[in-house]
Amino acid sequence: MKVAAVQVDVKIGDIDHNLSQIVQLIAESRSQGAELIIFPECALTGYCFSDLNEARQFAQSIPGPATDLIVKALKEFGGYAIFGMLEPSADGVFNVAVLAGADGIIGVYRKIHLPGLGVDQFATYGDRPFEVYDVGDIRVGIAICYDSAFPESARTMMLQGADLIALPTNFPTGAENMTKHVMNTRAMENKLYFAAVNRVGEERGFRFIGETIVTDPDGNTITKASGTDEEILFFDVDPKESRNKRIVRVPGKHAIDRLADRRPEMYEQLIEPHSLPRPGRE
């Protein structure tokens, strides 16, 4: 399946602009044959809101006016899209990534790991586990930005059979090792495709570092964008590669298996609860 990773700038608080940009880039990516089109985190809203009251103004229910327009575009042009936005929560907003197709909303992922940065400083913690969705002939897991720093995120979706993990992101200055090392590692350790789709540009003193990167089931980089330009990267996902977790280097001798070689009985500590104070939430 051909997939597009769309690295763009976003105008904070200007949903009309960002929405028409998304619709136009869906049309363009479709004209080049992409079946799934992935946009950055908060591509509809922007990220660096000053406080919860400001952010609340740009949160929309799902489905709602903005997603209706995107679903309408997908009806017209075909394909699927994953894009970031804000969704109202009981006491604030969730930072979410939506998966939509011509028939409507397929899934809404609410960001689980929240850094003390931008809207995440006062967003509501994601309250549902990671999920994997059927998209055409592949299975797609969704996480957002900082989730990828926690190996448990991608691992959980690998265990649910993800062929591709789509990571809408807003990596800022300081996160360079994410695009230099972490996405290659996540793809390799889980033997799947990983697409970290970042934005470019600045918001209120924060610069986003671009470098949208797609890595393959061996951990190699398939394609990587610049640090500053708006670009669409296209890549192919071959589910045969991601579903066979075995690597045979010397037939009959040297073989490993990224899934079968796990020893879950040794991992009990990973699920022990903690009550440590979180930055900005103490």
Next chain:
Amino acid sequence: MKVAAVQVDVKIGDIDHNLSQIVQLIAESRSQGAELIIFPECALTGYCFSDLNEARQFAQSIPGPATDLIVKALKEFGGYAIFGMLEPSADGVFNVAVLAGADGIIGVYRKIHLPGLGVDQFATYGDRPFEVYDVGDIRVGIAICYDSAFPESARTMMLQGADLIALPTNFPTGAENMTKHVMNTRAMENKLYFAAVNRVGEERGFRFIGETIVTDPDGNTITKASGTDEEILFFDVDPKESRNKRIVRVPGKHAIDRLADRRPEMYEQLIEPHSLPRPGRE
């Protein structure tokens, strides 16, 4: 604390040679001020045995004649050492890494994740969880080679308070992304020091790729060896860096916490047992 990562060649099946090499390199590393000296996987025995019967001849109880000589050297020269060897198991051998000091054996780690390669094809699966040990003023976790491809390994030791993870390894051709990306990621995601100490040379058609690498709590490379030469790399571990899991980029605003930001309630799937056949064990 100053640590030495010793990248050497090893003679398969020649314990006398390998043992005197280890003793000599302990003396040399100590003369340059290292308090902890880390050797590769199977540094005492070699790795590519043809079958279990051959490997059994080189397994020694712990404590036993070989470790007695190493402990004697540590009594003479001071410091601590971590080195790989084979230990008899009920029905074969464990691939182990031993931590020893002047007063004797401190810990024996039995390799948990076994690839279908070398002695690991017929070694006994490690039967005890990952552990972390006090070594001078730092806490050291021990894993071996392929363990590092499973993020659960380092994570478990981070949760036990490791400042440094010592990874004696035998990375062969084909494992290049391990030294290119994975060690940086393990250090960064856990905010600790990670030392992957590989060997060089060949055994029965397998070449080992060297590239011993030490990474710091930000995921940057501190030092990296060549792919072919015997080398001792020295580095410092500052436990203040590994014990503070918080990163403050913009005071009062942008802060993350590698430990507190975890959401263990979302990781339940990671410990679900599986009964998948493993390469070479079907």
